[in-house]
Amino acid sequence: MKLVVAIVRTEKLNDVLEALFRAEVRGLTITPARGHGGETEQVETYRGTTIKMELSQKVRLEIGVSDHFVEPTVEAIMSAARTGEVGDGKIFVLPVERVYRIRTGERDEAAVTPVA
Amino acid sequence: MKLVVAIVRTEKLNDVLEALFRAEVRGLTITPARGHGGETEQVETYRGTTIKMELSQKVRLEIGVSDHFVEPTVEAIMSAARTGEVGDGKIFVLPVERVYRIRTGERDEAAVTPVA
Amino acid sequence: MKLVVAIVRTEKLNDVLEALFRAEVRGLTITPARGHGGETEQVETYRGTTIKMELSQKVRLEIGVSDHFVEPTVEAIMSAARTGEVGDGKIFVLPVERVYRIRTGERDEAAVTPVA
Amino acid sequence: MSEGHIAWMLVSTALVLLMTPALGFFYGGLVRAKNALNTLMMSFAALGFVGLGWALLGYSLAFTTGTPLIGGFSHALLRGVGLEAQGEIPQILFMAFQGTFAIITAALISGAIVERMRFGSYLAFLALWGLLIYAPVAHWVWGGGWLADLGALDFAGGTVVHVNAGVAALAAALAVKQRRDYGRQAILPHHIPFTLLGAALLWLGWFGFNGGSALAANASASLAFVNTMLAPMATLVAWMALDVLRTGKSTAVGMATAIVVGLVAITPAAGFVAPISAVILGGLAAVPSYYALLWRARTRLDDSLDVFAAHGVGGISGALLTGVFAQQSWNGVADGLLFGNPQQLVVQAIAVLAVMAYSGIGSFLILKLVGLVATLRVTPATESIGLDVSEHGEEAYGSGEGAILVPSSDLLAAGSAVAPAPRSLQASGGDA
Amino acid sequence: MSEGHIAWMLVSTALVLLMTPALGFFYGGLVRAKNALNTLMMSFAALGFVGLGWALLGYSLAFTTGTPLIGGFSHALLRGVGLEAQGEIPQILFMAFQGTFAIITAALISGAIVERMRFGSYLAFLALWGLLIYAPVAHWVWGGGWLADLGALDFAGGTVVHVNAGVAALAAALAVKQRRDYGRQAILPHHIPFTLLGAALLWLGWFGFNGGSALAANASASLAFVNTMLAPMATLVAWMALDVLRTGKSTAVGMATAIVVGLVAITPAAGFVAPISAVILGGLAAVPSYYALLWRARTRLDDSLDVFAAHGVGGISGALLTGVFAQQSWNGVADGLLFGNPQQLVVQAIAVLAVMAYSGIGSFLILKLVGLVATLRVTPATESIGLDVSEHGEEAYGSGEGAILVPSSDLLAAGSAVAPAPRSLQASGGDA
Amino acid sequence: MSEGHIAWMLVSTALVLLMTPALGFFYGGLVRAKNALNTLMMSFAALGFVGLGWALLGYSLAFTTGTPLIGGFSHALLRGVGLEAQGEIPQILFMAFQGTFAIITAALISGAIVERMRFGSYLAFLALWGLLIYAPVAHWVWGGGWLADLGALDFAGGTVVHVNAGVAALAAALAVKQRRDYGRQAILPHHIPFTLLGAALLWLGWFGFNGGSALAANASASLAFVNTMLAPMATLVAWMALDVLRTGKSTAVGMATAIVVGLVAITPAAGFVAPISAVILGGLAAVPSYYALLWRARTRLDDSLDVFAAHGVGGISGALLTGVFAQQSWNGVADGLLFGNPQQLVVQAIAVLAVMAYSGIGSFLILKLVGLVATLRVTPATESIGLDVSEHGEEAYGSGEGAILVPSSDLLAAGSAVAPAPRSLQASGGDA
Numbered sequence A, B, C: 001m002k003l004v005v006a007i008v009r010t011e012k013l014n015d016v017l018e019a020l021f022r023a024e025v026r027g028l029t030i031t032p033a034r035g036h037g038g039e040t041e042q043v044e045t046y047r048g049t050t051i052k053m054e055l056s057q058k059v060r061l062e063i064g065v066s067d068h069f070v071e072p073t074v075e076a077i078m079s080a081a082r083t084g085e086v087g088d089g090k091i092f093v094l095p096v097e098r099v100y101r102i103r104t105g106e107r108d109e110a111a112v113t114p115v116a
Numbered sequence D, E, F: 001m002s003e004g005h006i007a008w009m010l011v012s013t014a015l016v017l018l019m020t021p022a023l024g025f026f027y028g029g030l031v032r033a034k035n036a037l038n039t040l041m042m043s044f045a046a047l048g049f050v051g052l053g054w055a056l057l058g059y060s061l062a063f064t065t066g067t068p069l070i071g072g073f074s075h076a077l078l079r080g081v082g083l084e085a086q087g088e089i090p091q092i093l094f095m096a097f098q099g100t101f102a103i104i105t106a107a108l109i110s111g112a113i114v115e116r117m118r119f120g121s122y123l124a125f126l127a128l129w130g131l132l133i134y135a136p137v138a139h140w141v142w143g144g145g146w147l148a149d150l151g152a153l154d155f156a157g158g159t160v161v162h163v164n165a166g167v168a169a170l171a172a173a174l175a176v177k178q179r180r181d182y183g184r185q186a187i188l189p190h191h192i193p194f195t196l197l198g199a200a201l202l203w204l205g206w207f208g209f210n211g212g213s214a215l216a217a218n219a220s221a222s223l224a225f226v227n228t229m230l231a232p233m234a235t236l237v238a239w240m241a242l243d244v245l246r247t248g249k250s251t252a253v254g255m256a257t258a259i260v261v262g263l264v265a266i267t268p269a270a271g272f273v274a275p276i277s278a279v280i281l282g283g284l285a286a287v288p289s290y291y292a293l294l295w296r297a298r299t300r301l302d303d304s305l306d307v308f309a310a311h312g313v314g315g316i317s318g319a320l321l322t323g324v325f326a327q328q329s330w331n332g333v334a335d336g337l338l339f340g341n342p343q344q345l346v347v348q349a350i351a352v353l354a355v356m357a358y359s360g361i362g363s364f365l366i367l368k369l370v371g372l373v374a375t376l377r378v379t380p381a382t383e384s385i386g387l388d389v390s391e392h393g394e395e396a397y398g399s400g401e402g403a404i405l406v407p408s409s410d411l412l413a414a415g416s417a418v419a420p421a422p423r424s425l426q427a428s429g430g431d432a
């Protein structure tokens, strides 16, 4: 099993969710995040103070998948999240040793397969 | 060492914290998250617009543990976070290559053992 | 490639960002988090109710780096985030199997090397 | 009728109406984010359900001469309520001013039952309470009823409004029972600035509440107004002192609470006591409410936002202290204990007890009645998700993350192109 | 002039001025967090750009006798606007009171074009609209123009303010076009408590709006005031019933909307109908606006915050129902259909249609004109980042995470020591 | 005394009281979330500590005839302050109206020392300042003191309130010193909508502040009122222009600031200048404050929320421009420079300088004195955690995550069953 961690643009989240659905990926967890990469920085001004915003709003997705689902998952994200502009984000694939489904106690493959 | 990543129901967080304490697990980090799984979707209505909420509020825990602590940690979370209803969440156990305690610079096992 | 995950004090974030820049580390993603460790707990009072805050505000950094960059990254964080007081945080180094840059589809090393 | 009196009573009525939304913010800030809208709506709904009930029936029950216990139906549906003078203002304005009191009184009760009551049952309770409890009690004291005859002093509603609502809240907390998490989990206020905003706007509105209760822009109004400014100042200082003595810290929720307690306590006394007495009364009134609140938190009684400690206890303190500090040289009506008339204190106590008994029993019965017809509480699952999503299908602070637009099935031709094809992340069985 | 009348009109003017910020919060809560400030500023800017325009020119165009279509320049730059009586109050106060109406009317339009319009172009539109559309229409009805001659009844601006702004909003939504995400993504309100706060403060302000339109503290003001209290109560109850019938749930946004719709509908009728008629009118007016709003959401028409459904449709309902319920025994002016004067309804319809035509076409042309000189919309990239950061360089709810202070290059000697050396995370080419 | 005058002064007093919470929101929005409550409480506390001090002593010091420098004790503890007329209203109401000025003036200073001052020390400073600085200065100008004799014009407190508070803020920033992060980290406002809300409510309240300073509902009140509406409109437009010229963008914080600056500047002039002069004055006043604010941010002077730039500089501009634009044909009192009386400008300058000297030195000394007895600042660790948790044991926006309920040790029998067994995540030594 793997854990696919993807950082994408906030405004692309719904497209990514839809693409994942099409790829038959079901479970996932997201967290709001802020990222720094090659994006242009925003300048903000508060009264006399000028501020450079080095971090821009992103969404972080975390998807536990069985091995043969890594490829479709990555592809779904790649195609749905891409705009071609700097700031599209990154995908990391991490090895996972064990997975548990809390509700049933099922382990590993079983834990990431949907119950009928 | 391992990193135990668990996604649990928000309302179960305090029970999980208590169970982890009983299991003598000490350090942990949590982030608010939103998850999609088998949960029923909420429908919301804003004036003329109907909206389906595909993500529900969860909490993500991240716990760095030494190897022999993986089992008790997982068990503590499993028992405390379970309601038996869809949406209880998942646990992922990831391999960790190195751990550092920033305060002292201690590494690995030492970094996840509490200082007396 | 590795994923360096660091939990640091919120008020140290800007120092850490600066140190990472000096270490020529460029891309990173942060999420607000709350942590429990050896920190003193805060007591709060709301009318007749007394509450112990077991979690304190932290920031979680996630930095994908190629192998030879792990050391400088960890060192930059360690030195910039340290205050010597309990609560400075932890760094975890996780193995990564694959990395993709969403914008270009580049993989692995290429994906974490900045485009000229 | 003169334009000056009308001007002041127009303003007062507007200010008292504002108190109900203000209360919504006071209460709404104290609950958890997942119940913020439900709590706010409990107040806002009173504007409709109690306000309309008052205009159509309650006013008549309260302010027409019927028996010493309740008025009649002669002004029902606003019949005969016109532009003719009622004291210094048109009767229609008098009706409206009194209506704003009915609304806020009923809304006050909601603080005892937040985060768990079904909204439909709450609305039924609200509407009935305004007619069956508030209107008669208002009649007793202000509509020529038996407490008026007895000589009970209640300038702006210490008994009619605050003791009444405070005891009803107690009954409601008992009838609806405690929240699942109560006493088991820490339940934190999600937005204390809203509570402070509510307190500030309540104070503003209370100038109309007490100052307007003179029903004219005269010396009595000025006295009531100034006392409404001075008493809460003293309560604020006293409360902060109590807080610091107990925990070493003063708190924002404490400041907001203190302001309300001070306002409650001065309400029955506002036009009857000297300004320096108002200062003393305000300071004294902090003590019983402060300790009632501490005590309550240690019991199983989930009067969630402490309506009884603030309004019930504060109202009782105020009503009794009115019997102590009243001064005929300021009010032209009656003296209190300190000025040689101990009898007044007895009358005040009778009024308080009568309202406590009637409101406590009556409110409990209404809830039991509603409970026979409908369910009083949401399900445990709903309680843990929060009432905003479950009862109202809304989130107070929506981010839109993971929210999917559902296209209307009967889409207009013009609109069809813009709506996405219906889909659902989980319609199909695939998984990873 | 008497002090009572002056007192009431001072208060009324202050209350109506407050409505514009209140509107900012009503609207600001309904948009996404990334556009919260921009939306708030659209209202606040009207205080400056429309308010000043009114004082310097608009007042003269509206309230001096010129032609039946528009006034003249004799009061331009406030010439001849002094402390002499205009009715019961000094003319200068009359000018200010009327100015607050111009401001809120123009600000109302912004709801149709939030989250996408360039701020500079919006300001230009705002200033022009106040002079070219609002001032003439105000002249027609209140400044002795042709609709006044015709006998159109508009107590406080159902036609001049609400129909006018509602139709202008429609034109603006058409001219500026829909948001990129509209109909494709779920766009959720980011802060519904602000919308409720806005609704509460709007109601408060509306007492000045309608009650103050009597221009004195008299029976007429009292009637208008009380009707302004009763009608929205009925709309609130009716709206909640419609909500429950359709979806099984009542909503907070619905309650806020209902309050505004009720207030809009009673505006033209406030001083002309009996209180019991106000209740009925308020309840009836819920229906057309409720369905207009549902219908609008299914079209491509991105009148984003439904200004037309609330103010346009609500204003039309109110103007026509004024022609139905007006009652000479209450207002001393004219009867409506129900009281034997069907003619009044025809006059009301003419007034509505005239304003719709003029405002619709005129507003559209002004936007086209502004569009010739400047760009109306922000770029798609800006739209997705949000207008707060891109148009104003600010975030509504800043956390400071990742924010780096930029030292001023021309730092004063005294300050130089405290500023960090300039640096940027990405200035150098290194990477990991 | 007439009911019209009383009505207006009741309203004015209520409105000015509202300004202090409004200021809390204006300031509270500008600080970081971790200090939001502390900042709000700095304003709310003034309601208790300055308000009570005023009633018990300050009023007597300011408004009894003593020496040209300070009044006496004859009205201490509200002795002899009753319902008899003081001008057009009961003296007790006059006392209350003036009290609201003392409160807001002291609260204004807090903006200079947010996010670092110990709350206890702040309270001590607040109480002393109200008596030792505010009361004498009020006496000089309004209580028959030496500046009144000199003929200084200060309609509603440009000098007494704004210059006074602005200079005290400067002194406080110097005495309390800068925040640890100041000039090293970007410190962002955490909630700009609150700042806009504060600005809106301040404007509302200011109508009572300036309009009420006529102490009657007459032509003078109307003039002051209308000028209070016009001047900030002009400041708003001018400020936005300055913002756009400098950075290409107008800002929300800028708009909120501009409104306050315009209100400050018109305060001394409100009842003395023609409306068209108010427009010009408002526009002109934007400039010095705008640049003062830019300049301040480049220095080590951590007047954190720019009280001096807004109130000090704005107050000076206003006081001097009053000496320029005053027009006897409007005010019946005196002409300014433009109308042939250059002497007035000199008198205005003397008043400003006198208040600056007294307030600057006095405020600094009070803080040094408080610093001798107690600590002025929180510890660096506390400063980085934030003052809400450390000084008040509360969070403004609590989520309840990781919050554990602590059962009371002396739990009542009834309550014991519901409380969880005491436990702590870290009581035991185990680890993972």
Ligand SMILES: Nc1ncnc2c1ncn2[C@@H]1O[C@H](COP(=O)(O)OP(=O)(O)O)[C@@H](O)[C@H]1O
Binding pocket: A007, A034, A035, A036, A037, A038, A039, A056, A058, A085, A086, A087, A088, A089, A090, C026, C027, C028, C029, C030, C062, C063, C064, C065, C101, C102, C103, C112, E432
């Ligand atoms: N090495 C990295 N580790 C973690 N997150 C990264 C890394 N590089 C980029 N990111 C995330 O991806 C986002 C986009 O990165 P950026 O480099 O701008 O995009 P691109 O891949 O188009 O050059 C960043 O805002 C950040 O959140």
Ligand SMILES: Nc1ncnc2c1ncn2[C@@H]1O[C@H](COP(=O)(O)OP(=O)(O)O)[C@@H](O)[C@H]1O
Binding pocket: A026, A027, A028, A029, A030, A062, A063, A064, A065, A101, A102, A103, A112, B007, B034, B035, B036, B037, B038, B039, B056, B058, B085, B086, B087, B088, B089, B090, D432
């Ligand atoms: N494959 C996955 N990867 C990451 N998170 C997941 C995954 N599956 C489920 N989750 C998380 O767990 C939560 C509950 O999942 P769900 O499938 O509803 O529960 P159950 O395990 O009871 O079927 C989801 O909301 C999501 O946050």
Ligand SMILES: Nc1ncnc2c1ncn2[C@@H]1O[C@H](COP(=O)(O)OP(=O)(O)O)[C@@H](O)[C@H]1O
Binding pocket: B026, B027, B028, B029, B030, B062, B063, B064, B065, B101, B102, B103, B112, C007, C034, C035, C036, C037, C038, C039, C056, C058, C085, C086, C087, C088, C089, C090, F432
């Ligand atoms: N085992 C762990 N797993 C995950 N996060 C941890 C762990 N231990 C500590 N942390 C994080 O680090 C923060 C500081 O930890 P703490 O133990 O107080 O510091 P120190 O390393 O100085 O003893 C905690 O608040 C928590 O967020």
